[in-house]
Amino acid sequence: MLLLASQAAAQSVSTFTAHEQSLPPSGDVRPQVNASNTAPFRILTSGSDTHYFVKLEESGSGRSVLTVFVRSGQQVDIRVPFGTYVVKYASGQKWYGYQHLFGPNTAYAKADKTFAFRREGNQIKGFSITLYAVEGGNLSTLPLTPKDF
Numbered sequence: 001m002l003l004l005a006s007q008a009a010a011q012s013v014s015t016f017t018a019h020e021q022s023l024p025p026s027g028d029v030r031p032q033v034n035a036s037n038t039a040p041f042r043i044l045t046s047g048s049d050t051h052y053f054v055k056l057e058e059s060g061s062g063r064s065v066l067t068v069f070v071r072s073g074q075q076v077d078i079r080v081p082f083g084t085y086v087v088k089y090a091s092g093q094k095w096y097g098y099q100h101l102f103g104p105n106t107a108y109a110k111a112d113k114t115f116a117f118r119r120e121g122n123q124i125k126g127f128s129i130t131l132y133a134v135e136g137g138n139l140s141t142l143p144l145t146p147k148d149f
Contacts, residue, residue: 051093053102092107
């Protein structure tokens with residue numbers, strides 16, 4: 001059975017025909033977010049030639065709230081609507097557009113905890129995450145299938 005799965009993966013790579021595209025700019029958020037009732041979200045990446053397509057989904061409903069593209073070695077600072085979200089991301093080196101992401105070599109993962117962007121009294125609570133290993137870090141990720149992304 002493992003051999004068949006490997007053959008299927010090899011076949012899907014060999015039949016992939018989309019053309020590589022220019023990378024979107026870092027911080028390209030879809031859809032754009034209204035600045036009221038939002039909290040800050042900082043995403044940092046390493047310079048390892050791996051780019052990221054990050055998605056925030058509502059915890060519970062799974063509804064996609066926004067996506068943001070982050071180029072390798074860059075940091076983006078965006079505003080996120082108040083709410084509790086699951087952070088998912090796709091990563092890779094070559095960009096094939098928003099439909100195919102990084103093609104058949106796309107890696108998918110999600111954070112192992114949810115993030116509650118909110119107002120507490122007169123303070124706004126946001127988050128900063130690094131999408132690379134940090135010694136003593138407090139965020140782990142779980143692998144995803146393309147279907148679960």
